[in-house]
Structure formats: structure tokens, C-alpha cells
Amino acid sequence: MTGKIDWYKRMIDAQNRQNPIQYDKACDELGITIEDCADSILCQQGINILDSRLRSSKSSGLEKKVVRKDPEDIARFLDETIEYSNTSFEDYTQEKGSILRKYFVRFNPGESQDLKKYQPKQIGSIFLRLIKSYTKQKK
Numbered sequence: 001m002t003g004k005i006d007w008y009k010r011m012i013d014a015q016n017r018q019n020p021i022q023y024d025k026a027c028d029e030l031g032i033t034i035e036d037c038a039d040s041i042l043c044q045q046g047i048n049i050l051d052s053r054l055r056s057s058k059s060s061g062l063e064k065k066v067v068r069k070d071p072e073d074i075a076r077f078l079d080e081t082i083e084y085s086n087t088s089f090e091d092y093t094q095e096k097g098s099i100l101r102k103y104f105v106r107f108n109p110g111e112s113q114d115l116k117k118y119q120p121k122q123i124g125s126i127f128l129r130l131i132k133s134y135t136k137q138k139k
Contacts, residue, residue: 004030015039020046028119047119074134077103081131089124096127103129 006104011026015038024046024124025107027037037043080099084092097115100107100123107126 017044018042021049022046024115024119025052028117034119034121047121050118050122073103078131078134081127084127085131087124089121089128091124093120093123097123100127100130 007026007029011023011030011032014022014026020042023037023039023042027034027043034040034043034047051076051089076098080102082094084096097107104113105111106113109116113126118126
């Protein structure tokens with residue numbers, strides 16, 4: 001219970017300081033969705049900042065990892081993602097997360113990009129970017 005209290009205090013502090021990244025992170029840790037948080041605009045700003053950092057970060061190694069993937073893995077990944085590739089970012093988050101964890105170790109619990117760190121919209125964005133990257137790689 002102490003952990004939740006700490007995260008609640010962090011959320012209030014982040015809101016008072018208008019720190020969107022910390023506010024989003026605290027809401028995420030507390031399981032508060034953007035629709036249910038006290039300051040949805042601040043939370044959305046945090047999501048946007050984190051998403052833009054993820055997009056602009058070439059250091060994520062996405063292209064390098066795609067190059068090293070077995071062509072059969074690429075084909076299996078793309079086949080498995082077809083039914084979710086044209087959905088809204090927030091839709092089918094559980095299914096998208098399962099696929100990401102299956103093909104990328106870094107998305108598993110305790111790894112560098114543990115999906116618990118992300119809001120549903122961010123998971124959808126990661127999912128779509130990987131599909132686009134693998135589709136380019138396959139051509």
C-alpha cells in the first residue's frame with residue numbers, strides 16, 4: 001500500500017509542477033487511464049512527449065534489430081499482426097502486447113521496454129511502427 005501512496009504523492013507533485021512526463025508515469029503506475037485522471041491534458045502531453053521521443057530515437061536500435069531478424073520471423077510477425085494493423089492505437093492493447101512480447105524480448109516484464117511502462121496508446125504506436133519497419137525490411 002505504501003507504494004501506491006508514494007505514486008499518488010508523485011502524481012500530485014507532478015501535477016502541481018505541471019510536469020507531464022512524471023504525471024503520466026505516476027498515473028500509469030496507479031492504473032489511472034487518461035480518461036479518469038484529474039488532468040487529462042497534462043497526461044496527454046506526457047504521452048505525446050514520450051511518444052515523440054520514442055519516434056525520434058534512432059538509438060532504439062529498431063532498424064538494426066530488424067536487419068538481424070530472420071526473414072521467417074519477419075513473415076510470422078507480419079502475418080500475426082494483420083488483424084490488428086489497421087485498428088486504433090488504443091484498441092486490442094492486450095493482443096498487441098502479447099505479440100510484441102512474443103517477438104521482442106525487450107517488451108517482456110523486467111526488460112528494457114517492459115510494456116507496463118506504457119499507456120495503451122503508446123503500445124499501439126510501438127506496434128504500428130514495428131509493423132511499418134518490418135514491412136519496409138521485407139521489400
